[in-house]
Amino acid sequence: MPTPSTLDDFQRDFAAALLGEATSAAAQALAAQPGFAVYRNTVLRGCIDALAANYPTVATLVGSEWFEAAAGRFARAHLPRDGSLAAYGEGFAEFLAALEPATGLAYLDGVARLDRAWTEVHLAADAPVLAASSLAALLPMELLDTVLVPHSAARWVNSPELPIFTVWRRHREHARLDDPLEWRGEAALLTRPGAAVVWRALDARATSFLDECAQGRPFGVAAERAFAAGSDAEAGIARWLPALVAAGAFTRLEP
Amino acid sequence: MHALTAGVGLKADHFEEALACPAPGLWFEVHAENYLVAGGPRLAWLEAIRAAHPLSLHGVSLSLAGVEPPDAPTLAGLAALVRRVEPALVSEHLAWSRRGPHYLPDLLPFPRSGEALVTVCAHVTRVQDAIGRPIALENPSHYLAIEGHAWGEIDFLAEIARRTGCGLLLDISNVHVSARNTGFSAEDYVDAFPAEPVVEIHLAGHRADPILGERLLIDSHDAPVAAPVWALFERFVARAGARPTLIERDAELPPFAQLLAERDRAHKRLAPVVAAL
Numbered sequence: 001m002p003t004p005s006t007l008d009d010f011q012r013d014f015a016a017a018l019l020g021e022a023t024s025a026a027a028q029a030l031a032a033q034p035g036f037a038v039y040r041n042t043v044l045r046g047c048i049d050a051l052a053a054n055y056p057t058v059a060t061l062v063g064s065e066w067f068e069a070a071a072g073r074f075a076r077a078h079l080p081r082d083g084s085l086a087a088y089g090e091g092f093a094e095f096l097a098a099l100e101p102a103t104g105l106a107y108l109d110g111v112a113r114l115d116r117a118w119t120e121v122h123l124a125a126d127a128p129v130l131a132a133s134s135l136a137a138l139l140p141m142e143l144l145d146t147v148l149v150p151h152s153a154a155r156w157v158n159s160p161e162l163p164i165f166t167v168w169r170r171h172r173e174h175a176r177l178d179d180p181l182e183w184r185g186e187a188a189l190l191t192r193p194g195a196a197v198v199w200r201a202l203d204a205r206a207t208s209f210l211d212e213c214a215q216g217r218p219f220g221v222a223a224e225r226a227f228a229a230g231s232d233a234e235a236g237i238a239r240w241l242p243a244l245v246a247a248g249a250f251t252r253l254e255p
Numbered sequence: 256m257h258a259l260t261a262g263v264g265l266k267a268d269h270f271e272e273a274l275a276c277p278a279p280g281l282w283f284e285v286h287a288e289n290y291l292v293a294g295g296p297r298l299a300w301l302e303a304i305r306a307a308h309p310l311s312l313h314g315v316s317l318s319l320a321g322v323e324p325p326d327a328p329t330l331a332g333l334a335a336l337v338r339r340v341e342p343a344l345v346s347e348h349l350a351w352s353r354r355g356p357h358y359l360p361d362l363l364p365f366p367r368s369g370e371a372l373v374t375v376c377a378h379v380t381r382v383q384d385a386i387g388r389p390i391a392l393e394n395p396s397h398y399l400a401i402e403g404h405a406w407g408e409i410d411f412l413a414e415i416a417r418r419t420g421c422g423l424l425l426d427i428s429n430v431h432v433s434a435r436n437t438g439f440s441a442e443d444y445v446d447a448f449p450a451e452p453v454v455e456i457h458l459a460g461h462r463a464d465p466i467l468g469e470r471l472l473i474d475s476h477d478a479p480v481a482a483p484v485w486a487l488f489e490r491f492v493a494r495a496g497a498r499p500t501l502i503e504r505d506a507e508l509p510p511f512a513q514l515l516a517e518r519d520r521a522h523k524r525l526a527p528v529v530a531a532l
């Protein structure tokens with residue numbers, strides 16, 4: 001008569017068997033039953049399906065066979081930590097960047113960053129969107145010392161060398177995929193000013209400006225750091241600020 | 256009051272049709288985890304459905320049979336969701352899915368020991384205290400012969416219901432699949448299941464294992480409800496009366512009208528019983 005195991009022992013050994021790790025003789029006997037594969041498959045399938053749902057553009061670009069192999073490797077190395085899989089897959093872009101077989105598609109991890117940004121924007125907390133009139137009501141000197149706080153549902157992605165946004169949006173917008181690509185860097189802003197996630201191209205300097213804002217730097221400092229490089233700094237911020245505000249990139253002003 | 260008869264598992268693809276559907280007694284069930292999000296269109300969508308139809312929140316990840324209790328942030332999120340949509344039903348499974356920091360997305364089995372009974376009861380009570388109402392506990396599908404059971408599944412579920420005041424969710428498809436896989440009589444199980452605590456019934460499609468065939472049935476939720484499952488449903492309703500009954504479908508999603516036709520079959524069986532009450 002074997003000693004009855006505790007609930008903790010049973011679950012530790014069962015989990016180890018699921019993940020293909022060394023485990024007890026009792027768990028090995030369980031894992032040898034044909035039905036054990038159902039659990040093993042369901043766990044992995046749950047992770048892979050969640051990744052496919054959260055990285056649809058990546059999945060389309062590489063095809064299901066390649067995607068499932070990569071997603072399976074990611075899932076084994078990074079099991080979910082949250083019972084909700086709605087946001088599962090943080091770090092998948094970095095995983096793809098490091099994945100040897102991915103090297104044939106240089107823009108894959110950049111596209112994954114945009115898929116991730118979409119998911120984060122989609123699930124982010126509701127918050128008011130800063131109105132252009134609030135900004136217009138400030139005196140120029142007041143504006144310089146004011147922090148523009150980025151919205152909880154705003155993400156920006158900058159790719160200095162690759163046209164990731166064009167690749168990504170062609171898939172998302174069901175546009176023609178075979179038009180020639182211009183091989184240059186691109187940046188994008190994803191926001192949720194209404195019920196749906198929207199996106200637009202950005203100037204790389206505008207993403208730097210948003211980075212500065214997210215660090216809590218006041219407008220004057222953020223604008224100078226992001227746009228100072230060129231002689232057209234003032235024209236640059238004057239052009240981009242209304243676009244950022246209109247897209248819902250900010251939630252409020254902090255003096 | 257809107258008397259629930261038969262409902263349908265709600266999927267995003269069917270949102271518009273589900274929202275507008277006028278079928279009497281209709282209700283919808285969603286996986287609670289898909290709505291444990293900070294904000295955004297998902298919650299707005301659920302609230303719109305809730306404004307038009309009764310709703311059931313079905314949890315899949317609380318890991319009530321896990322060694323560790325459901326964590327406080329998840330319970331707080333569930334409690335907020337319950338306050339937000341005021342569901343007609345809230346349910347979870349007799350299973351575990353968490354181990355240390357990890358969530359293993361499945362409903363895993365365990366030996367029904369005295370220790371397990373105490374553990375599950377404590378976790379059910381914790382959930383019920385957090386959300387301020389009873390939940391219903393579902394019998395899972397089984398694929399393994401496990402040694403060390405001190406309790407039969409029916410007695411175990413009935414005892415949890417007695418100790419915690421929770422209801423039971425009888426998944427008749429899981430009974431059919433488990434009976435085939437582990438060798439017991441599905442009819443005997445359905446006949447012995449205590450009727451009084453049952454607050455909901457699940458019906459779903461299953462599939463034979465691609466390699467082992469009919470010897471191993473998989474609770475895949477990707478097909479119409481099979482004839483033997485309808486027969487077991489009839490058997491339970493004839494004895495126990497009507498209960499809110501869900502057609503579960505999670506994959507190979509057919510058009511909404513097709514799901515609704517399956518749902519109407521259950522509705523036609525339940526509606527006269529509900530009307531006679």
